Structures are given as structure tokens and as C-alpha cells.
Amino acid sequence: MLSNIIRFFRKRSGMSQELLASGLNVDRTLISKYEGGLVEPSFGTLTKIADLLQVDIVVFCLCLELSKHSLSESKILLLDTDQSRTTHYLKSSWNSRSCGLIDPYNTISGLSSDERLLVLQYLEDYHGQRVTSYC
DSSP, rough: OOOHHHHHHHHHHHHOOOHHEEEETSOOOHHHHHHHTTTOHHHHHHHHHHTTTTTOOOHHHHHHHHHHHHHHHHHHHOOOOOOOTHHHHHHHHHHHHSSSSSOHHHHTTSHHHHHHHHHHHHHHHHTTTOOOOOO
């Protein structure tokens, strides 16, 4: 959910709801509503949030898309940097379940190692797994 993504990256950045609200020129209660899932920001606002949290909007979108899939499938795509172990079945399976916002299979290949790990940390947090570090 988008609300989880906003909360995760805001907390990860150490930014308070008040500070994020100030950067967006909105009231803190609106940030609380975003994070509570009561209101969804427009794409323009989401882009501003990503900028303020110093996270690429593509990472936000990828987190949203990948959170619809199992953690094990996500790890295969995120950690297999040359895609050599990713089967055609997995690729077609992912594309058939995609909401169309982005193509996760092709988007991942354009991420840096740090961005891949950032997405993986979000997914582990989302799925309630212990967040690990990968070298």
C-alpha cells in the first residue's frame, strides 16, 4: 500500500510528519491521512514527497508494484543482478499480475545496487520479515 511506503521512507529518512508537511506546504494531519491510508496523494504530490525524502519516484512505484507479489519472487528479481536465474515463467507471471504502473521486470534492471537493497528493505518490512543487510 502507498500509505506503508510513505511511512517507511519517511521514518527511514528520520523526517517527522511535521517536517514533511512543512516541505509540502500542507498541514501535518494530511501526512497522517496519507500514512493512514485515508487519503492518497496525487502523483505530483507523491513525486514531491519522494524528492523531499530523497528517494527516486521509480523506487516508490517499484515498492508499490512488488508489494503485490511474494517476498521470495521479489528477492529473485532484486538480487539476481544479471537476471540469469529468472525464468520466463516468473517474468510472465509478474507481468500478468502487474497493475500497469510500471513493468517491474524491466524497471529493476535500471536500478543501482543501493536502490535494489532499499526496495528489498521495504519489502521485508512490508512482509513482516527481519530487515537484513546484503553486501
